[in-house]
Amino acid sequence: MPTGADLTALGVTLKLAALATTVLLLLGTPLAWWLSRTRWRFKFVLEAVVALPLVLPPTVLGFYLLIAFGPHGPLGKLMAAVGGPPLAFSFSGLLVGSVIYSMPFVVQPLQDAFAAVGRRPLEVAATLRASPIDRFFSVAVPLARPGFLTATVLGFAHTVGEFGVVLMIGGNIPGETQVLSIALYDHVEGLEYGHAHWLSGGLLLTSFLMLIAVYGLNRRFRVLRP
Amino acid sequence: MPTGADLTALGVTLKLAALATTVLLLLGTPLAWWLSRTRWRFKFVLEAVVALPLVLPPTVLGFYLLIAFGPHGPLGKLMAAVGGPPLAFSFSGLLVGSVIYSMPFVVQPLQDAFAAVGRRPLEVAATLRASPIDRFFSVAVPLARPGFLTATVLGFAHTVGEFGVVLMIGGNIPGETQVLSIALYDHVEGLEYGHAHWLSGGLLLTSFLMLIAVYGLNRRFRVLRP
Amino acid sequence: RIRVAVASNFAGAARKIVERFEARVDHQVDLSLGSTGKHYAQIVHGAPFDAFLAADAWRPELLERDGLARSGSRFTYARGRLVLWSATVGLVDPGGRVLDQGEFRHLAIAHPELAPYGRAAREVLTALGRWDALAARLVRGEDVGQAFQFVASGNAELGFVSYSQVRQLEGSIDGSLWQVPENLYSPIEQQAVLLSDREAARAFLRFLRGAEALEIIRDAGYGAP
Amino acid sequence: MRARFRVARGEFTLDVDLSLPASGVTALFGPSGCGKTTLLRAIAGLERHDDGYLQIGETTWQDADLFVPPHRRALGYVFQEASLFEHLTVRSNLDYAANRVPAAERRVPVDRAVELLGIGTLLDRRPAHLSGGERQRVAIARALAASPRLLLMDEPLASLDRQRKGEILPYLESLHRELDMPLLYVSHSHDEVARLADHLVLLECGRAEGSGPIDEMLTRLDLSLAHGPDAEALIEATVSEHDEEFDLTYLDSGVGRFSVARRALPVGSRVRVRVAARDVSLTLSPQSDTSILNIFPATVEEVAAEAEGQATVRLKVGGIPMLARVTRKSAAALGLESGKKVFAQAKSVALLA
Amino acid sequence: MRARFRVARGEFTLDVDLSLPASGVTALFGPSGCGKTTLLRAIAGLERHDDGYLQIGETTWQDADLFVPPHRRALGYVFQEASLFEHLTVRSNLDYAANRVPAAERRVPVDRAVELLGIGTLLDRRPAHLSGGERQRVAIARALAASPRLLLMDEPLASLDRQRKGEILPYLESLHRELDMPLLYVSHSHDEVARLADHLVLLECGRAEGSGPIDEMLTRLDLSLAHGPDAEALIEATVSEHDEEFDLTYLDSGVGRFSVARRALPVGSRVRVRVAARDVSLTLSPQSDTSILNIFPATVEEVAAEAEGQATVRLKVGGIPMLARVTRKSAAALGLESGKKVFAQAKSVALLA
Numbered sequence A, B: 001m002p003t004g005a006d007l008t009a010l011g012v013t014l015k016l017a018a019l020a021t022t023v024l025l026l027l028g029t030p031l032a033w034w035l036s037r038t039r040w041r042f043k044f045v046l047e048a049v050v051a052l053p054l055v056l057p058p059t060v061l062g063f064y065l066l067i068a069f070g071p072h073g074p075l076g077k078l079m080a081a082v083g084g085p086p087l088a089f090s091f092s093g094l095l096v097g098s099v100i101y102s103m104p105f106v107v108q109p110l111q112d113a114f115a116a117v118g119r120r121p122l123e124v125a126a127t128l129r130a131s132p133i134d135r136f137f138s139v140a141v142p143l144a145r146p147g148f149l150t151a152t153v154l155g156f157a158h159t160v161g162e163f164g165v166v167l168m169i170g171g172n173i174p175g176e177t178q179v180l181s182i183a184l185y186d187h188v189e190g191l192e193y194g195h196a197h198w199l200s201g202g203l204l205l206t207s208f209l210m211l212i213a214v215y216g217l218n219r220r221f222r223v224l225r226p
Numbered sequence C: 001r002i003r004v005a006v007a008s009n010f011a012g013a014a015r016k017i018v019e020r021f022e023a024r025v026d027h028q029v030d031l032s033l034g035s036t037g038k039h040y041a042q043i044v045h046g047a048p049f050d051a052f053l054a055a056d057a058w059r060p061e062l063l064e065r066d067g068l069a070r071s072g073s074r075f076t077y078a079r080g081r082l083v084l085w086s087a088t089v090g091l092v093d094p095g096g097r098v099l100d101q102g103e104f105r106h107l108a109i110a111h112p113e114l115a116p117y118g119r120a121a122r123e124v125l126t127a128l129g130r131w132d133a134l135a136a137r138l139v140r141g142e143d144v145g146q147a148f149q150f151v152a153s154g155n156a157e158l159g160f161v162s163y164s165q166v167r168q169l170e171g172s173i174d175g176s177l178w179q180v181p182e183n184l185y186s187p188i189e190q191q192a193v194l195l196s197d198r199e200a201a202r203a204f205l206r207f208l209r210g211a212e213a214l215e216i217i218r219d220a221g222y223g224a225p
Numbered sequence D, E: 001m002r003a004r005f006r007v008a009r010g011e012f013t014l015d016v017d018l019s020l021p022a023s024g025v026t027a028l029f030g031p032s033g034c035g036k037t038t039l040l041r042a043i044a045g046l047e048r049h050d051d052g053y054l055q056i057g058e059t060t061w062q063d064a065d066l067f068v069p070p071h072r073r074a075l076g077y078v079f080q081e082a083s084l085f086e087h088l089t090v091r092s093n094l095d096y097a098a099n100r101v102p103a104a105e106r107r108v109p110v111d112r113a114v115e116l117l118g119i120g121t122l123l124d125r126r127p128a129h130l131s132g133g134e135r136q137r138v139a140i141a142r143a144l145a146a147s148p149r150l151l152l153m154d155e156p157l158a159s160l161d162r163q164r165k166g167e168i169l170p171y172l173e174s175l176h177r178e179l180d181m182p183l184l185y186v187s188h189s190h191d192e193v194a195r196l197a198d199h200l201v202l203l204e205c206g207r208a209e210g211s212g213p214i215d216e217m218l219t220r221l222d223l224s225l226a227h228g229p230d231a232e233a234l235i236e237a238t239v240s241e242h243d244e245e246f247d248l249t250y251l252d253s254g255v256g257r258f259s260v261a262r263r264a265l266p267v268g269s270r271v272r273v274r275v276a277a278r279d280v281s282l283t284l285s286p287q288s289d290t291s292i293l294n295i296f297p298a299t300v301e302e303v304a305a306e307a308e309g310q311a312t313v314r315l316k317v318g319g320i321p322m323l324a325r326v327t328r329k330s331a332a333a334l335g336l337e338s339g340k341k342v343f344a345q346a347k348s349v350a351l352l353a
């Protein structure tokens, strides 16, 4: 049976995953769009930078984020200067960490999907008086639908399971930064296997149902390509 | 300066990432192809299953794999029955674990890319006497190039940085299952910060150069889509 | 060639001991660092370790009880010493009164249920009557290693860490610390067990109990068993 | 060649059962959305419809038990929409086709196709860097390079200029003659069909309204072709003589001798003559004081009323069908009815070479 | 309307400087790959070429400092290739266009466009479920529904059957008359151009070989149009009388009176007459004993030699240009040269309505 703490952790997890996915899409979409359109010679450098955080083990990435968030770190100083909340041991910090770590899973599929849209539909929209913003939302986004689905699923799932970064910068504060993955990890570490099985099963089932809902719904809206 | 152990770990890591990426592409490509073509009503269930391992924290996933690989686990028994090598605490085990964990990052982009190819080019190839296998390799694969790039980069990078699963099922055995991410983690845990910085920097730089090479080369072969 | 699973917090000392050991005898030792919980799970599932240097006494006991460790081989190889440490000079006074005045936002401890140093920290705070008052300001690392990083990076102003960790910095951070009196917490016994029957492993554990190793352990900031 | 298909697609149903000659050019003609593309795709095997039958010459490609997949059918298909491989250069597109033809079946060298379609300068380009017509020409060249046993073309010349068409059409004509490569051809252009086709299939709303040799099809009053303003008859003829003095060329045909404005064609060459129904008038006795040169005795086969007081008369002239468009008033005045003997005068005829 | 562009693309360079009428139908004519699409795209602003100038009526769309982006140009563009939004139904494709037109500028109701193009039954379909011609019709309807100030069409009717064309063409003609919607139209079809265009631009290898009113362009001997086998002249005329007895219709034009086979058109309607060069013969004195009804006094302007012993003669008849194709031998015999007075006899003329 799940404890109250588990349920709290579930709440934090869902909130984190939902927010992180939202932020990832909000940041990743314009970036992916730009990457898919630009003819900038050095865009491949930026592409590499986006994928880079992936190669660091999450705990190590978390370690460097911790240093960056600290009072002497660049992000810590920045936040202090603008009067923002401290990032370490806070939900905002988790959000930042999760976003950095999951970014490539959102940007890459979106970039591919935008590239696959091609120029023609956007040109057509332009001749039909659609402004750049208008045609982005009315043409590019709907046609890049499969990419958004992939980006959302990968971003969300990865944030739910993400663990090392969160462990390192979160401080495991119940209700604030204790997410389900940590709770689950703790059960395994504490040899509470029964509990761990229960929680894993629940997490898998919930996620499975969510994924099925997402993929199942998507079937109905799939764009046909001849 | 890197120690001899670090260099050994680097070797194991590169071997693991290269092999895992190869296996991921070998398994993921047919699966993605099938998913992108089938009209099976319940394919969304399979799509969900592929994405599922992501939501478990890697150590927890590793824990379950450990149980499965162990002498009493289903996979362990299977391997013993067919006379295969034991999976737990072996390089083969790491490979299996990494493949399971990184699978969605390979299957999803490939599936999207195959879907974006559309039916027409394959029909054309069929009328030009290309057999199904022939047209898969001569048409679908080259046209799905961006998807392969994304799949390879995400799969490779994620395997390099991947850590929890490997730590759990590998047992951190130098020369066999100690990968760079674990060595790096050990340095951080052991407060050998100078060492950790050095290693992170090296890892980032190497990966950066590899990514740049991949993306940069890719620029030249990009397929134009009107 | 033997494989030894070692708790991460003992990594520095373990490496030095192995170095001496290998110089002395014709055996080689591979260290696998990690958390004691993970090592335990791995050993249960057949990990090929010959000896286990845990961060606590509980997991070795379990292994011995379940017959996974050689019975009678278990012994305490080091005793952890808890300190209240800050990376800021002068923040922590030698009497620990900073805990009462409370001019800090975060106090880092290791996981009180999972990590021996976390349990000890909780005992100290309880004994001082500050546990409930400070509960909202606690940040918990999975193990004492993370708790240390919280403090070292300055994100937590102070925290309960292992003296061995502070020693290992060798003054690269001019912080301030309070050696917590040992009567405020039950001893942090780090125990070792023999897992395999191999002579080299026995030899290594013998060496670990020897005077030469003891010297290193003390020097690393641990109390002698 | 026998093709029977039944395809249901929402409100649209294709239901055809055709017997077509196994050689020559067959045109598929019909309004937009009548099922031409659907039929071609079924013949190519790109879509599998269970209730179908397809036989080409001796070979069965589909019946109740058998379905030969498209890559074993040795077809060439020029799709209605652009269909080049975007990842390959023009040259590689052509090679893709040529390399998959067994050496023994190679009949159209790539070079020949390149030359014919005038795409020699485009070989190193990617399809995205071609104009619409250029893409279409490459697609035709690629289909030819596949040395098919049956060539299917879905409006291949729609985006080409007249001159280019003029160069390609004779080659397509020669294909079936020289290489015995039958051609099934979708076109909306009366001109193209009149020039190229030996056989015509008229599709309408998914049904084959008719199918037969082109000369018959054009003049059948039960079909729509004979009723439009462009109703016409096609007559095969041979150039028999040039008249230097009057600047005329004489053509001999089953109908009789045609005189047309002089055209520099070698005597003996086979041509087609197109006689528009509205250029044909009828008289009961041969008129001698007329400027009209082409006058033939004919028999009325059938009379059909048209809109605006017109009527279309189907005639047989020496066994060959011809159409005349007259007013209903004259039809009545002349007492036109089946079997009536009349004289058909063609005011002008066009020579298609 | 003034358009100047210079576009370099590999070996191809488009370099044009055109002044076109700001109303009416302008046809862009030229062989495949000559730069028609490139020009349309530049006019639409889909590609930005620095060295360009474009002015429509009073409005400047591009000059050295200014570049109005395509979505502010209020154009309609029918692309050469299919270009429907695959993610929207036919209806939503049309609405996409209509919804972006400010209420004050709405001139073509969606319903009208749907009806005209006969796509009423397709409204709920996705483009992938349409036939080629159906897609093309939806694209035209969508461009119309955008109520553009300038309509650009890249071979819009290529994939449509003759009947459908016959329904759409008059509407396109009416657009510029009733709605003052100028049309720039790429076509390879002589027929379409002859019927529709007021103005013709002849492109060749990226250069404008010529540009002017269609009747002049067709008869200019310095251009290729006058030299093919299909050289022809277009003459504007008015239906003036029907002759019931001889079944003729009389047309009055600047050239004189034409007699053509009777056609049920109201007296007074404006039509075009097409006179093919090969149907025109020349005499030095008016012949009276000929069957040819259309004989006009003319002045030779220019004589150009053709292949195969032929020559093309440009005439002026009452100020209106006309072409005659004769043998070089006759040209010499008649002493044809600039200024010579002759009589032109048109054996047959076609009425385009």
Ligand SMILES: Nc1ncnc2c1ncn2[C@@H]1O[C@H](COP(=O)(O)OP(=O)(O)OP(=O)(O)O)[C@@H](O)[C@H]1O
Pocket: D128, D129, D130, D131, D132, D133, D134, D159, E009, E010, E011, E012, E031, E032, E033, E034, E035, E036, E037, E038, E039, E080
């Ligand atoms: N991206 C490109 N790179 C190089 N050459 C190009 C490119 N795009 C077009 N061209 C060339 O420019 C010329 C003009 O192309 P354009 O599409 O304007 O021709 P078009 O007149 O529309 O021909 P069509 O009637 O065949 O559509 C062609 O010769 C074409 O090969």
Ligand SMILES: Nc1ncnc2c1ncn2[C@@H]1O[C@H](COP(=O)(O)OP(=O)(O)OP(=O)(O)O)[C@@H](O)[C@H]1O
Pocket: D009, D010, D011, D012, D031, D032, D033, D034, D035, D036, D037, D038, D039, D080, E128, E129, E130, E131, E132, E133, E134, E159
């Ligand atoms: N997937 C589909 N679902 C429903 N109807 C379809 C589908 N595909 C085609 N149709 C309909 O089938 C009919 C035949 O289509 P087809 O493409 O064969 O026409 P076509 O004769 O080739 O026309 P065109 O000359 O316009 O290319 C059309 O009415 C079309 O609307």
Ligand SMILES: [Mg+2]
Pocket: D036, D037, D038, D080, D154, E131, E132, E133
């Ligand atoms: Mg079609």
Ligand SMILES: [Mg+2]
Pocket: D131, D132, D133, E036, E037, E038, E080, E154
């Ligand atoms: Mg074009």
